[in-house]
Amino acid sequence: MSLAVQFSEYGDSDVLRVVDVEPPTAGPGQVRLAVRAAGVNPVDWKTMKGEMREQLSVRFPAGLGYDVAGVxxxxxxxxxxxxxxxxxxxxxxxxxGQFVVADPAALVAKPAALPWEMAGGLAGAGGAAWIGLELLAVAFREATTAGIQMHVGGSGPNLGRALRDLLPLIEQGRLRVPVSRTYPLREVAAALDDSSAGHVRGKIVLLPN
Known part of the structure; x- marks a missing residue:
């Protein structure tokens, strides 16, 4: 058995449960990770509260979390x-949770020197920001070519490429992803409360093991 965070109704953090579940199995085209760190993002507590129900389809009992680093x-x-x-x-x-299955296309190799807690919070904080910057660059080029009206075409670069671009900057010390605080998995409610309160400088990261 392994531990995973679930909720069976929308609400505040008291709806969260850390439960024993059978570890997932990697299917065709998937890998399974032993999770070492998982970053908390605003989308997590917004999903928990039901604020994302028009954007995200949730089937109860449901899990939370997007960012991950593991083995x-x-x-x-x-x-x-x-x-x-x-x-x-x-x-x-x-x-x-302690184990998760993943699409290899959404993963990149973790540099050995990168701490787990920083790696676990990088995809949301770093990858999305880098994608946004590249899209902004595309928009600027189009604006320069076609006048001041800006338009961004296409779907933009994928997360894997964005992370591969970011990692050398982190290894060289040119970019930091600060970690505000880490929590053990069983304190997930406190972690989401901390995130939803705002004014957090840096990532909040869960450490399942």
């Missing part, structure tokens, strides 16, 4: 490029 401990059929023991980071919802 590959199971590889599904058809997966190449990752093996058991690889340390990775990226996105793998629902990531608030």
């Amino acid at each position: 590959v401990d199971q590889v599904g059929p058809g997966v190449t490029g990752l093996k058991v023991g690889d340390e990775v980071l990226g996105m793998a919802p629902p990531s608030f």
Whole structure:
């Protein structure tokens, strides 16, 4: 058995439960991660409260979490490029648990020197921001070419590429993703309360193990 965060109704953090579940199994084209860190984002507590119900379809009992960093401990059929023991980071919802299955395309190798808590919060904070900057650059180029009216076409770069672009900057010390506080998995309610209160400088990260 393993631990995972679930909720069975919308509400404040008192609806959250840390429950025993069967570890998921990596299916075709998937890997399973032993989670070492999982970043908390505003979308998590907004989903819990029901504020995202028009954007996200939730089937109860539901999990939470997107950002993840962990160790590959199971590889599904058809997966190449990752093996058991690889340390990775990226996105793998629902990531608030001890084990999670992931799409390899949403993962990148974790640099050995990158602390787990920073790696676990990087995808949401760093990847999304980098994608946004690249989209802004696209818009600026189009505005320069076609006058001052700006338009961004296409879907933009994917998360994996954005993270691969970011990691060298972090390794060189040119970019930091500050971590405000870490919480053990069983204190997930306090972590989401902390995030929803605002005024947090840096990422909040859950450490499941």
